[in-house]
Amino acid sequence: MLENHTFDELNIGDRSELRRLCTADDLIVFANVSGNHNPMHLHDEDGDGDGEKEAICPGMFVGSLVSAVLGNVLPGAGTLYRSQSFEFLNRASAGDELISSVEVTGKDAAAGTVTLRTEVRRVSDDLPILSGEAVVEAPKAKLKQRASDLPGLIVQRHRHFEALLERAAPLPALRTVVVCPEEENSLGGALLARKHSLIDPIFVGDAGKIAETARAIGADLTGVEVIDVPDHALAAVRSVALVNEGRADALMKGHLHTDELLRPTLDKDKGLRGRRRFTHVFVMDVPGLAHPLLVTDAAINITPDLKTKVDIVQNAIDVAISIGIEEPKVGILSAVETVNPAIPSSIDAALLSKMAERGQITGGLVDGPLAMDNAVDMAAARTKGIVSPVAGRAEVLVVPGLDAGNMLAKQLTYISHAEAAGVVMGAKVPIILNSRADDEMSRLASCAVAALHHFRMIGA
Known part of the structure; x- marks a missing residue:
């Protein structure tokens, strides 16, 4: 329970503070609520072109931590702003723990207002992030409130998939046969994985359709081997053979039915059956x-x-x-x-x-x-x-x-x-299965999982 402090209860020198670990999710929520999409403040963006992702806390986000103390603790529930000044002294970033504090410095009985010194510092090194002064209307009635009454927020972002991509980034590109990448999603996903150095693809399928699809999406196939096998069933058989010949370490589904892809992998003599x-x-x-x-x-x-x-x-x-x-x-x-x-x-x-x-x-x-x-x-x-x-x-x-x-x-x-x-x-090698409805991150993550598993199993 949080209990407020009425105007009459406040005294010069009264002080309170709150701690907050600032996360990348906080900055995403603030960007959505405020409409400020400045890439300097987003965890996966390079906002100034220096090659580093900044994730700097917006100044007004840091300032809002002051309002949290005012509205929740001192004076607390019922407080309303009259004015607030800020001087931004340093920058905070996602991952920093900040402590925001307020201290009563004056009271105006006629106006019913209270003046407070406000400050935010970084906990790790006591670095001042901002300072300022607030003038607020203090509550007149005594109130209590539960701190957990608000609905929770869940940020939709690829936190775990981003970590998978980072984990796979140092690995060599996984030699992968992509079977029938003859439409935009399957071809685009494979080329995107190649761009991220997750896979080194060989395309097996209708070469004419693959080239036509590449032109439609503005993709360059330079440096990618394309083996022309127009029939889907035969393309799957040829792809399995490439693995058995030692030319590839993974299979990836393109624009064909899953059973067409898996049928030759299950062949007792020429397939990819493993111990399980x-x-x-x-x-x-x-x-x-x-x-x-x-x-x-x-x-x-x-x-x-x-x-x-x-x-x-x-x-x-x-x-x-x-x-x-x-x-x-x-x-x-x-x-x-x-x-x-x-x-x-x-x-x-x-x-x-x-x-x-x-x-x-x-x-x-x-x-x-x-x-x-x-x-x-x-x-x-x-x-x-x-x-x-x-x-x-x-x-x-x-x-x-x-x-x-x-x-x-x-x-x-x-x-x-x-x-x-x-x-x-x-199977003897990972088989990457993607749905036509999968977006880019899902396709990249599937390739990352396959690469991580393959290179762990061979001890790379």
Whole structure:
């Protein structure tokens, strides 16, 4: 509870302060609310052309921290501004912790106003950021308010995908066969990944359509090998052969059906079968979530049995480790969090958890059955009395079947505004699967995941 200070209660010398860690999200919110889109203040922009991304806190954002003290603490609820002066002494940036303070220096009983010295300093080195003076109408009535009554804000930005791209940036470009990049999204996505040095592509497909699409989007194919195979099925076969010949370390889906791409990879003699079943992993950047969220299997295995689920879990753990999650926490989802013989997914979940305990699944912490709420929400887990290092903290969600996985992934995408990167694991090389609806960041992130996994597995 916050309690204000009325005019009569205030005395010369009264002082109060608040601390605030300024984040990149704060600056995005301020840019949207204020309409000030100056790139000097945005985390992913170089606002002055010096090659560095500034993310400098806008002066009025820093000034607003003073108003937070005035409106919340001293004098508090009911305070209204008359005037405010600021002198900006230094700059603050995203990542700085700031302390804003006010001190009563004068009272005017006739006007009902209070004068306060205002200041903001950086905590780390006590550097003054701004100073000034405020004149406010102090509250006349005593009020109390809860500090947490306001609705929360979630900033939609690719925080985790940006981190993936940074993590992949030092790696060599992944030699990738792109199968049938014959329309704008698939060709543009592959060329964008090439521009970011994520992949070194070979295009296999209808050379005429690829060239025509390149002209339509104003792209230059100079330096890119294009192998002319107009038939989609044959293009997929040729692409798999290129991998087996050692010319590529990944496959990437272009403008063809997923089953056309995967069919030759599953050929027992000439395909790309590895030691495990092929399984699909979504790596999702969910706004407001503090870590990437992996969802599996939502695209390949329709009704996986226990043996297949073992591969689904192990492949997902491997991907999670590749993208920087040291010991992935894996939640095996069911409709309930207790084993119920009438619900097969709850039995599979319990068996998978025990298999992980016995070392049959390695590299992560596995627990289940968990319902969706107590897999990702600590409060829900506590309410149900679940004591587990995974419950409420799951970074990997293993769904009972494709229906549930597909629904979950699309709910996160279209309702929670998540971005999704997709890869197929279990083959000799990563297979990058993109939807035609995927935007540029999703395509880049899919390539980054594939590159991170490949180079980790070969020890590069």
